[in-house]
Amino acid sequence: MKTLLKQLQESAILQMIVLTLYIVITSLSLYLAEKSVTAFLLLLFSLLLLYYTKFSVKIKWALGLFVMIVLLPFTASAGPAYESYMEVATLVGIYVAMALGLNVVVGFTGLLDLGFVAFFAVGAYTYGIFATGQAQNFMPFGEYPLSGESFWLFLVIGGLIAALFGVILGIPVLRVKGDYLAIVTLGFGEIIRIVFNNLDKPVNITNGAMGLSSIQAPSLFGLTLNNSSQFYYVVIAILLFVIFAVSRLEHSKIGRSWKAVRENEIAAQAMGINLVRAKLLAFAIGASFSGMMGVVFAGKQAFIDPTSFTLMESITILVMVILGGMGSVPGVILGAAIMTILNLQVLTELTNWLNQVTQSGAFAVPEALSPAKMQRFIFGGILILFAIYRPQGLIPAKNPVFNEAELKGSAKVGVVEKSEDKVFGS
Template identity: 75%
Template sequence: MKSQWKKYKQNKLAQGIFLLIYIGITSLSLFMAQRSVTAFLLLLSSLLLLYFTNFKNLTKWLIAGIVLVFLLPFTASNGDAYQSYMEVATLVGIYISMALGLNIVVGMTGLLDLGFIAFFAVGAYTYGIFATAQAANFMPFGSFPLSGESFWIFILIGCFVAAIFGLLLGIPVLRVKGDYLAIVTLGFGEIIRIIFNNLDRPLNITNGAMGIASVTPPRLFGIDFLYPSQFYYIVLVILLFTIFTVRRFEHSKIGRSWKAVRENEIAAQAMGVPLVRTKLMAFAIGASFSGMMGVVFAAKQAFVDPTSFTLLESITILVMVILGGMGSVPGVILGAAVMTILNLQVLTEVTNWLNQLNSTGVFSIPDALSPSKMQRLIFGLLLILFALYRPKGLLPAKNHVYNEKELQEGCTKDNGDNLKSIPEHSQIEKAQEV
């Protein structure tokens, strides 16, 4: 059995045929059975199977793009559950982007942040205030609400404003770490939420606990974006940009600096890594992704209020990072997807199924013990199990492994080539200098 599995792992043709059959069957199942949550989840899991194949990265991205851009929306659009499926997929993309931003701070830099949801709130309120008549309360010029075309500019504005707030958070916490850093960031998140909750007097800016309603929807080429199926493509584009940017940072000089700070700050500083700039960049870049998705969230919900940005949401995003694997981009994507789908669909469907059994008299279960109300308990049990049996997460971070002998042989060969190219008298002079 093991030999057959090894042969399969090395055979790209067999992997391609199996993946093609799997995607075809799950797509057909979702198209035929529109209310099948199982078919929807199985089609999404094809992306996980694609990750474990031996195809080139470009091939994987092309196949994933076909599944996400064409197959998933088309096969799910044949019934009444289309918008609910797209709602789940949209929220999955939003949480993945936020988890990737937090992964820069926690997973790559090693800075425990418990107030990350504050940057999401900043992005949401940035668009919510100016996309409603709320801005007219304090802006002496301009006509509000702004048109839906301004949404596309506010994605960049939300990114920039959240990055500034990330810097404001990073500056006072440069000298603290560990538990003290967690306490400071927790306080920052709560301060932002309380400010938005009380910023309705003496000048009404956020409308306080009542929230901001009737947010102007995005508009492009005269089309208003009102449905989750439309926001799905906006989130998908931002998510692809986020993944590309995070991957580029991960393997860049700044990414290696983040990992050096995570492992040992003193050693990193001794090797020339600027701690202040490195930490501030981590906070700012991580916050910027959350700010962009905050703008999308405000436009999609058409309503913003402080109850959407509690400490529990920050903990949930942190759990996504830990569950997937800190520092691992594929792991964080998987952890965020699992947590979001488990919360929005799986537990809800299990609760509905148990309620049906309860109503038909098969057995009786108290309403307080329904899975949808016990989700925090279920998440806690999952974390305990993974901490015991999978402490590095679902997909742990992988570091590049270099062959020491090949590096030494390459250096020796290069030195030999360089000596051959140097004139003989130069070699004698170098020998005398030595």
């Protein structure tokens, strides 16, 4: 058995065969079953298995995109639970993008932010106000609500306005860190929520605690996007952009600056890193991703109110980052997916099963102990266990490894080229 496992770990061909069989079996199970949460989760698990294979990066991305864009929607569409599956998958994408944005602030730069959901709210209200008749109360020109085609423009506008609020938050917190930084960001998140909750007078902008309803659904080439199976592709497209941007930023000059600031601000400043610029960029870039997903959330739900943007949402996103691994892009993706699926599907299905058992008379489960009501208790227990036994997260962050010989060789080539240029006077 050990020999077989060792061969599987070393052979890319065997891994391809096993992974293909696994994907085929789980896809058929999901397609043939009318409703199977287990088959749905097992098919999603294939993406994690794909990450640990020895395939090239291009092959991993190709197979992963095939599973997410083609296989998952097709196999899930055969049963009546299609929209519920797509709802879960869409919300997973939204929370993954927000967790990656928070990872820029917390994981890369080391700035503890407990008010990150405020940027999500800014993006949602930016679209919600103009996609309803609410804008007529204060806009001197234009006709409102705007059409659903404006949604695509508001993805950019929502991201930019959220980035602006990120800079506004970053300026006063440049001189604080640690516990004081957490308190300031917590206060900022609560201030934004309370402002939206009370911004119905003297001019009614946000409709206060009543929230904004009947938000225009996005439309593209005359097609109105009004269900989760359609929003799923929008979220996938934005998520791919976010993953690409974060991955490129991580190994760029600014990404290395963020990590230097995280490790030691004094040493980073001594090396010539502009602390103000690095921190403000981290807040702005992380906030922009959350703002974009806020626009998507508003367009998808068609209703928003201040209760959707509470402190617990910020803490939940922070737990996703910690659970997956601070500073690790694949880890944060995994942590956000696990937390979202656990919250939306696993605990809900477990609660429904216990209710059925109680009604059948097999044994009685007190209502107060239902998994749905003990959600925070379960999340807290998971966080404590990981803090004790896996403090670096599910997939810890890894620093890139460079070949010293190749680097020296490229440097020598550069020196020779420069000397030749001088000889020939070019």
